[in-house]
Amino acid sequence: MKIRAGFIAAAIAALTAAAPLAPASAETPPNMLVIANRIDDIKTFDPAESFEFAGADVSRNVYEKLVNFDPLNLDAGFGPQLAESWEISADGRTITFRIAEGHRFSTGREVTARDAEFSLRRAVILNKTPSFILTQFGFTPENVEQTIVATDDRTLRLTLDKPYALSFVLNCLTATVGGIVDREEAMAHEVDGDMGNAWLRTNTAGSGPYKVVAWKPNESVLMDLNPHYHGPRPAMERVIVQHIQESATQRLLLSRGDIDVARNLSPEDVAGLRDDPDVKVVDELRGRLMYWSANQKNPLLSDPKVVEALKWATDYDGMANSFLKGQYTVHQAFLPLTFLGALDEKPWRFDMDKARAALAESAHPDCGPIRISVRDAQERIDIAQSLQNTWSQLGCQVELIVGTGAQTLDRYRAREHDVYLGAWGPDYPDPHTNAGTFAFNPDNSDEARLTGLLAWRNAWAVPAGMNEKTLAAVVENDTDKRRAMYLELQREHQRISPFGIMFQKIEQNAMRANVNNFVAGGATTAVSYWVVTK
């Protein structure tokens, strides 16, 4: 009791001594970058396992890849990073990388071809969620000894099961799963043959500009410079990413100068900051699409005319100009803008007359009950309520089924939804990442359980011709031809598919006026802290 009394006395003393208790405007130290973001999705930092947005943001700054994007010139596409050069064999099945010298892990060891061999093999053998990005080239845990081989310390040879477009393969290697880890460090922490997986979940051993110093789940990630980083010394020596759920809180912190960057502001809060001279807002087009899709197992929704009516009865511009203002742009094709072959045509617009006409031509002129599955995020609930509003005007009885992310996803994968309102972000910066899921379904039977494919989840038997075109585009090495193939594919998809693609994400990052070169990663990659100055 005595101790506690003393404690209270001290607390009261401090309280009165520091009369205005709030920190008068603070400014973040010049060599430190403080970011507010929602990072509650981080589960692991292990590149063989990490598959979340916030995880990719960390990974990009910690692990280097064989090839990567230059943050200040994202449009240029991938370029050399750990691999200084590469060549492809005459039969198109073998790619040989020359590993650059001088790159060092945060442990001080130099990066060699052995580390690259280990990291890629490891991702295949561990077979975690992102492994499909590599295994789609025919790598299996059984054959990696032959297909992923370091012939010496500087040479790595990949042998594919058939010739693919080189750009497709290299684009995939820029994904998080292509991150190269320190083999000796990982194996030193191996437990029960996990190749260091348990340790790498919470620790990092990469050659990128930063290393993770502390991670408190749902609270913060703290990164310091990798002391052995080979490139020019980044201006930001310490990066703190703080988990702040609420947009209003992020805004207050930013306008007070407690943070440098706020990454999840609502349109209203962005508008509220417009007049603040100390704050600027940088827009960046990201790869995430917002769409609804109709389960083809449902007799009502399998009628193409009904789906057409629903597409006409969607208030694209109304949403984009009100509660999504500035954060989503209307986009109606499955490849996000800035991707190779992205299609900018918008054949659908809000037109209730056309919608009614289409419905009248269908076998269900009175529409019927439609349940929209949506996860409990405000933005999506708003979109769902708008769909409910306009579709009801057609005479459909629309009900919203709101659930947690896992609940809605569970129903979706089990093909039990009517209409699913969802978002889709590309897994790697190649058009096939979306074509292969929106426009490809080799086996529509329940037993096939192709739960990774959106077309399968909606029980959409993709026409044979479209399946073939999707596969053909992957092996086409002529870039112009490849682009044309995707444009054609998307036009057809827009017309006949049960997907109502509505919007593409624009990320509005608000930051203090002195922050420069903050690049969130565009549609293709993640954030890059090492180029930031202030």
Place this chain on the structure above:
Amino acid sequence: MTDEPACPAPSRRRPRLPRWTRKLAGTLASVAATLLGLLFVTFMIGRVMPIDPVLAVIGERATQEQYEQTYRELGLDRPLLAQFGIYVSDVLRGDLGVSIRTGKPVSEDLARVFPATFELATLGTLIGVLLGVPLGVAAAVWRGGWVDQTARVVGLIGYSMPIFWLGLMGLLVFYGMLGWVSGPGRIGIFHQGVVEPRTGLLLLDALLQGQWAAFKSALSHIILPAGLLGYYSMAYVSRMTRSFMLEQLSAEYVTTARVKGLSEWQVVWGHAFRNIRVQLLTVIALAYANLLEGSVLTEIIFAWPGIGSYITTSLLANDMNSVLGGTVLVGTIFVLLNILSDMLYRFLDPRAR
């Protein structure tokens, strides 16, 4: 809470054991039964939930093969009761499993989040008691006067206000508009990692390490949520204090004391208040337990990384190991606090023996 007869005394065959030992054994057995039941109910809720724990682990893109592999790894292919048995035996060995959401052992997560709630609830109770007890006493002494009326209104408002709304308004006014206190979170971002966690209680750690700036930052973060919880606890404590005091003040010995010419101060604090201390202690213990478990919404509003928001977010992510671990911890503390206050009552209050 344990005023009911506990389980039939388990030690009938050895009647010569002292009475208190039997009583203790009975109490322990009933606590164990309660906790086991608590565990069982939570476990079953978790298992009938229509959310797939596997998906929480592997995410949206996984293939069927990866799904089945994880399904087996989580032991979900075994019968329910077997899963429960395994879980209980793990818990008894101190292993609460690994959190799906954070990838860390649940016990480690709890050790991190619990001190935050503990600090908040303790400060909240302190505020509630420091304000509520004098207010309750004053209301009883000047019964029907303006203090009494004010206390009553303040209490009623407290009972009627949605805490999440009051919290939002508090943030808007004191942080957003006036700037008197700091916003959500436990401490300013720059002080992140400055204070080395020893007890986990940020204020105490900062004080012990002489980190004055960090201490100030932590204090300005905690003062609003703690004040809010303190308000609710004050409403309860002052009401109970008032009714205990009224009972005492109408007792004969008080009249006698007054007749003997003791000053009013001595009558109130020296006699009446002395007699309600034990009752009051049990009320405070209850208020404290209520804050420990009742701070869920406050923690969510103030982004306070405590056990309430931990359990809630875990629940929504269907991370059942975390939910079970958190519930067991909170439930245990609740039960223990109840027993403690009960025992205090029995030992300290002569009339209760």
Place this chain on the structure above:
Amino acid sequence: MSGATRPGLRAWLLAEEPTSRAQARAAAWYQGWLKLRANTLAMIGLAILILLTVCAILAPWLATHDPFAQDLAQRLKPPGWEGHIFGTDSLGRDIYSRLLHGARISLYIVLLVALVAPALGLLIGTVAGYAGGWIDVLLMRLTDIFLAFPRLILALAFVAALGAGIENAVLAISLTAWPPYARIARAETLTIRNSDFIHAIRLQGAGPARIVTRHVWPLCVSSLVIRVTLDMAGIILTAAGLGFLGLGAQPPSPEWGAMISEGRKYLLDHWWVATIPGIAIFTVSLAFNLLGDGLRDVFDPKESAR
């Protein structure tokens, strides 16, 4: 109820020597009512609740707009804007009309919980108290387990398990609210069980089921009613809390807690969206607290003397 009381009825109610059991009971209630009527605060509470009921019943006629009609061009307008008494929300819906329709949901939740939770508690409490022995031990242990649970978390878990929605929220709140009622009912049963009149009834050959349902339950009801009224505010707040967390009524339903949750995003620039439903919740739960306080003063003189 009060104004229409005819003199004859009044005399009958206030008769010094009631001639039937029914008259005696009615007289007791009437005298309680007279005492309650003298309590200004309780009357204010009652008036607010009657107003709430009227609003809920007449919502379709009192509302100026369709509570679900969206108008994205007229979103987030301040109170008083072009016929929107309390302004519009983020989808351009009229807040005043939503508030009125939300009163129906609040009332619906309160009535359902007030029926389910005490009924459950009454059943468990009287059975435990009347049967005694191991049944008593078992049921009371169960009660203890549910009491030891963090209540909101238990409700959250139930809703998460059953699926979000009003009915499930009601069920979840009821499942967490019954233990105190069970304890009250058990305590009452224990005193009633050994009373002379129960012995007499038993001698006449009445079975336990009949005794419990016909003779024990009616006597437990009055103490439960007071307790329920006092708990109402808590029930409303819990329901709003679930709505706030997105686990209660589902959009586009205008449940007040859900309205606050939707409005918190706009708190800084459009304060009314979250503030108005907050005031509504506060007013109603305050009314229940005022009425409950008054009822306790009337029916539980021991407590009120304190």
